[in-house]
Amino acid sequence: MIGYVLKRLLMMIPTLLVISFIVFVIIQLPPGDYLETYIAELESQGESVDPDKIAFLRAEYGLDQPFIVQYFNWVKGFVVGNFGYSFEFDLPVREVIGDRIWLTIMVSVITIVFTWLIAFPIGIYSATHQYSWGDYGLSLLGFIGLATPNFLLALVMLYLANIWFGTSIGGLMEPEYLDQPWSWGKFQSVLEHLWIPVVVIGTSGTAGMIRRLRANLLDELEKQYVLTGKAKGLPPGKLLRKYPLRMSLNFFIADIGSLLPSVISGAEVVAIVLSLPTTGPMLLSALQSQDMYLAGSFLMFLAMLTVVGMLISDLLLAWLDPRIRLQGEMAK
Numbered sequence: 001m002i003g004y005v006l007k008r009l010l011m012m013i014p015t016l017l018v019i020s021f022i023v024f025v026i027i028q029l030p031p032g033d034y035l036e037t038y039i040a041e042l043e044s045q046g047e048s049v050d051p052d053k054i055a056f057l058r059a060e061y062g063l064d065q066p067f068i069v070q071y072f073n074w075v076k077g078f079v080v081g082n083f084g085y086s087f088e089f090d091l092p093v094r095e096v097i098g099d100r101i102w103l104t105i106m107v108s109v110i111t112i113v114f115t116w117l118i119a120f121p122i123g124i125y126s127a128t129h130q131y132s133w134g135d136y137g138l139s140l141l142g143f144i145g146l147a148t149p150n151f152l153l154a155l156v157m158l159y160l161a162n163i164w165f166g167t168s169i170g171g172l173m174e175p176e177y178l179d180q181p182w183s184w185g186k187f188q189s190v191l192e193h194l195w196i197p198v199v200v201i202g203t204s205g206t207a208g209m210i211r212r213l214r215a216n217l218l219d220e221l222e223k224q225y226v227l228t229g230k231a232k233g234l235p236p237g238k239l240l241r242k243y244p245l246r247m248s249l250n251f252f253i254a255d256i257g258s259l260l261p262s263v264i265s266g267a268e269v270v271a272i273v274l275s276l277p278t279t280g281p282m283l284l285s286a287l288q289s290q291d292m293y294l295a296g297s298f299l300m301f302l303a304m305l306t307v308v309g310m311l312i313s314d315l316l317l318a319w320l321d322p323r324i325r326l327q328g329e330m331a332k
């Protein structure tokens with residue numbers, strides 16, 4: 001086990017290097033850079049541009065260097081925790097990300113917990129009561145959840161909250177708490193606004209997870225070892241928990257590789273509709289404005305979390321399901 005983990009950790013280094021090069025190429029593909037976009041915006045507004053200042057900024061942040069030099073400078077900065085400078089926010093990338101990342105993690109983690117708390121009991125009930133009225137009703141709700149776009153549900157919730165309660169639920173807190181230190185009032189304001197994005201973002205994930213858990217559990221319940229357990233007189237609850245339910249959870253564990261990046265990226269479209277101060281809209285804005293170091297740092301964080309998540313999911317799958325071998329070989 002230790003040798004396998006060390007081998008995977010060593011493989012992460014060239015993997016992340018290749019990803020970093022691809023990311024840097026992609027964010028450099030659009031013509032021009034942030035400064036050229038900034039100049040064009042100022043000129044469109046009739047304002048003058050100081051060419052000496054633009055030349056100084058290019059030299060200061062290495063934008064006048066060849067592509068490969070810019071790339072190596074960027075990668076070397078990652079090693080020492082320097083992710084570059086955000087031109088749009090006029091701050092180091094680390095400070096820009098730090099302002100929003102904790103709110104993003106809070107929303108995403110609570111959404112994941114909400115999804116699991118709703119999906120697990122419904123999926124188990126639907127599988128163990130196949131073709132019952134409860135199964136049909138819950139399946140209908142699941143299909144509605146899958147078919148409803150999150151941004152549309154967000155708009156509906158905004159409207160209903162305004163009509164029924166007379167309050168605006170946009171954002172994650174009241175305006176007076178923005179950029180203020182944490183206090184009990186700010187915490188209460190966050191809790192008051194948090195339930196809408198959690199419900200909206202978690203709806204489609206809950207619906208999809210219910211359908212997958214139901215299908216996997218039904219497949220396990222029809223296997224021979226379950227019939228053997230029933231024949232031996234095992235209690236139904238113990239038989240369900242010890243064997244088929246455990247085997248049907250493989251896809252939950254396998255999803256960790258995609259789950260960790262979602263904790264940081266968040267639901268971009270929903271965050272824009274609900275005016276959430278999370279990192280998703282910031283990433284979209286950075287890509288649109290060609291804020292290359294901010295966008296590249298976000299994409300590298302997502303890549304790193306994906307690689308780490310895949311390692312964690314592989315280890316947990318091997319622990320959960322004895323049929324899985326880390327070395328890909330049959331046990332002798």
